């Protein structure tokens with residue numbers, strides 16, 4: 001049980017149904033639900049499991065069990081009851097009528113967490129859209145707490161703003177958001193085209209929620225900021241004027257510049273609607289040259305979490321990219337033997353994001369696995385720089401365009417390292 005000192009946490013009772021399915025462990029699943037509740041600023045006071053042959057279409061659980069929950073809520077001073085699956089509008093309404101507490105299902109809970117975490121404009125719009133679509137058929141069941149100020153879990157939009165409750169307003173808002181998203185997509189395609197011209201390799205961090213993706217990203221950026229103090233790498237700043245903020249600049253030990261992007265964490269039983277909604281933000285994964293699959297090695301459900309991530313990556317059609325599995329939080333593992341089945345990784349690396357040396361090892365692993373990219377470039381090499389010209393002739397297929405006053409004009413596909421090295425000689429840069 002989670003003990004919290006924060007008085008403001010909502011008191012939550014969680015409920016799961018065990019249908020005895022193979023490959024499904026109700027205890028693991030509820031443990032994860034408890035972590036999700038915590039992430040949504042709730043505190044789990046009690047858990048209930050009901051074994052059933054099938055889900056009750058009217059109440060999800062049995063009607064008798066619902067009455068039992070009502071009593072628990074009264075005795076334990078529970079604010080909110082969270083169910084481990086998505087509930088139909090009718091189930092929510094019926095449960096509310098009996099239990100007389102706020103009823104939240106797994107989908108709504110996950111939407112709530114995503115609403116808190118979405119940071120980009122697009123991510124926020126996508127979450128809000130998914131929330132409004134979820135809410136539309138459930139307005140009757142969700143009663144008055146939806147419109148209440150500070151209604152807690154399940155009532156907050158991105159940035160904690162209050163979500164719309166009027167049906168006609170919701171429909172108009174859905175239209176409005178969909179239009180905004182179409183525009184963002186257009187802009188993104190234009191930006192991507194610009195980026196493809198410079199063609200820096202992209203590394204995407206993917207993995208289960210709480211695995212340590214953002215921590216690793218921040219450590220890599222920090223390391224690079226330390227390098228940057230001694231080096232003036234104006235090239236980047238210029239490139240970055242045209243990039244999304246979700247893509248950050250970094251450099252490998254050999255000087256190769258690359259872009260790195262964080263993604264939203266995956267969770268199991270991710271509602272299908274939300275997977276669709278998030279395909280947009282996960283689009284960077286589709287354009288990545290290498291995936292860092294971050295896993296929390298200290299988590300009991302390591303294998304389940306890795307499989308969940310791989311299922312989503314399979315869905316996105318990206319399993320053929322180079323993948324490095326990063327087993328993070330090794331400081332918490334101790335002597336425990338890790339049991340998992342990692343079919344898709346090209347390399348596995350074990351580390352602790354908090355350790356700077358480990359981050360250096362990770363950068364080396366990226367360097368080894370990152371496919372080299374070549375960039376179509378036109379250079380003008382001054383006549384007094386014959387050494388550069390001969391280096392390029394020795395290492396590339398070169399097409400001589402012209403001999404002009406400033407030097408020899410050549411066309412060549414440079415590796416990104418050389419692109420950076422000879423940046424000063426690029427024509428019309």
Ligand SMILES: Nc1nc2c(ncn2[C@@H]2O[C@H](COP(=O)(O)OP(=O)(O)OP(=O)(O)O)[C@@H](O)[C@H]2O)c(=O)[nH]1
Pocket residue numbers: 207208209210211212213214215216263264265266328329330331332351352353354
């Ligand atoms: N002990 C330990 N804790 C870590 C390590 N790396 C990250 N953490 C902690 O794990 C928690 C989650 O880290 P995040 O970087 O936010 O995880 P994330 O994968 O970005 O999570 P989502 O954004 O929710 O998907 C934080 O409290 C980190 O401080 C590690 O190597 N060791």
Ligand SMILES: [Mg+2]
Pocket residue numbers: 213214215262263265
């Ligand atoms: Mg994160």
